[in-house]
Amino acid sequence: MMHIVIVGGGLVGAAAAVAAARQGYQVTLLERGAAPDHQPVSQEWDLRISSVHQKNVEWLEQLGVWTQVDSAKYFSYAGLSVTTRDRQTVEFAAADVAAPRLGVMVENDALVRACWQVLREFENVTLRAETEIKTYELESQHLLLNNDETLLFDLLIGADGANSAVARAAEIGMRGWDYDMRCLLAIAEVEQPLAAKTWEVFRAEGPYALLPLNDHLACLIDYRAEAVWSDASTEQVEQALHETFAPVLGAFTLQKHASFPLRRQRALRYFDSRGVVLIGDAAHSIHPLAGQGVNLGFVDVQTLMSALAASELRTALKTYERKQTLVNQQMMRMMDAIHFGFRSEHLLPRLAVGLGLQAVAKIKPIKQQIIKAAMGWS
Numbered sequence: 001m002m003h004i005v006i007v008g009g010g011l012v013g014a015a016a017a018v019a020a021a022r023q024g025y026q027v028t029l030l031e032r033g034a035a036p037d038h039q040p041v042s043q044e045w046d047l048r049i050s051s052v053h054q055k056n057v058e059w060l061e062q063l064g065v066w067t068q069v070d071s072a073k074y075f076s077y078a079g080l081s082v083t084t085r086d087r088q089t090v091e092f093a094a095a096d097v098a099a100p101r102l103g104v105m106v107e108n109d110a111l112v113r114a115c116w117q118v119l120r121e122f123e124n125v126t127l128r129a130e131t132e133i134k135t136y137e138l139e140s141q142h143l144l145l146n147n148d149e150t151l152l153f154d155l156l157i158g159a160d161g162a163n164s165a166v167a168r169a170a171e172i173g174m175r176g177w178d179y180d181m182r183c184l185l186a187i188a189e190v191e192q193p194l195a196a197k198t199w200e201v202f203r204a205e206g207p208y209a210l211l212p213l214n215d216h217l218a219c220l221i222d223y224r225a226e227a228v229w230s231d232a233s234t235e236q237v238e239q240a241l242h243e244t245f246a247p248v249l250g251a252f253t254l255q256k257h258a259s260f261p262l263r264r265q266r267a268l269r270y271f272d273s274r275g276v277v278l279i280g281d282a283a284h285s286i287h288p289l290a291g292q293g294v295n296l297g298f299v300d301v302q303t304l305m306s307a308l309a310a311s312e313l314r315t316a317l318k319t320y321e322r323k324q325t326l327v328n329q330q331m332m333r334m335m336d337a338i339h340f341g342f343r344s345e346h347l348l349p350r351l352a353v354g355l356g357l358q359a360v361a362k363i364k365p366i367k368q369q370i371i372k373a374a375m376g377w378s
Helices: 011-022 054-062 108-119 165-169 226-230 234-249 293-310 313-343 347-362 364-374
Strands: 003-007 026-030 049-053 074-077 079-083 089-093 103-107 125-128 133-137 142-145 150-152 155-158 174-190 197-201 208-214 217-225 252-267 276-278
Touching: 003 011, 011 026, 011 108, 011 293, 049 054, 049 108, 049 208, 049 293, 054 103, 054 293, 074 208, 103 108, 103 208, 108 125, 133 165, 155 165, 165 276, 174 226, 174 234, 208 234, 217 226, 217 234, 226 252, 234 252, 276 313, 293 313
Parallel strands: 003 026, 003 155, 026 125, 079 197, 155 276
Antiparallel strands: 049 103, 074 103, 079 089, 133 142, 142 150, 174 217, 174 252, 197 208, 208 217
16 A cells, blocks of 8 residues: 655645545655644634635535535635726626536635544544654655654655745755735624625735625735835734725724735646655745635645556656646746736736726626636636
């Protein structure tokens, strides 16, 4: 039985562990932090939230994970809208393709907790929290852990984020750049009831968006230059968000907020012949504009597991790299085109964006295809 060691017990790593366990592999999941389910569930939403499209929700249902997610920590959305700098808006709705929803907003912690709870039911899974790797011996395919234990592997999966130690150990180079912008996230309690719809508005200084979390709770997102958010006080954040969102939402109360820098990065290769492969942010981190980061990571897992089931290891890793490099780089280029096109100060790019949106709004088959793609059905 192939032994798969997964480094990183977050969203993508934990989901990969469940998928691998269901395929009958021996799985060891290593997480440097505490076990996600070691603390009681918090009633408040955490700031780390993901938009999971409908196809991936269905995949999580098949894995037996979704039924374990706290129902108070996810919210289905059935519509989304995009507004350009020139105030052109296009609306997308699940009803346009006869679907009940486009996807869900889910708290990362709740989804990871559900994965770990499912993993504890498998006899072929070993969960190792508060565990780090001291030494990678890739030629002999063994790891020396921080408790001086030696761990052998047939396949080592790096799901340890954009600053991947697995990638460094395998000498897999990275290419990328900073956008010189920060994304500010805030949880806000809203007095007026919210529609089950997410929306995004573009402007010169960067877009702002709303993600509904329940009828009266929202995640507010505001992208601005690095210098604006990096040193902003709580009072400055509250003032800026009220100026931006209050005209649309009415009165609201901020519960918490934080910001992070935007960076685009990709691994120069996805696997190493010594039995190492990268998934999720370890392989690619993209602009979060359309919330596709975790969705791409979940598709990485699906493609990798399908390849492993179909052929021997080296061939499977080549197949995975070939397929997912294409998929992920296409999404990266699309996010860059949206980022630069919608924010451009120049007339021609903005005109192209406007004409494109008009076509999308008026031509039903194109609009339906975009909706299906947003749901994960290409």
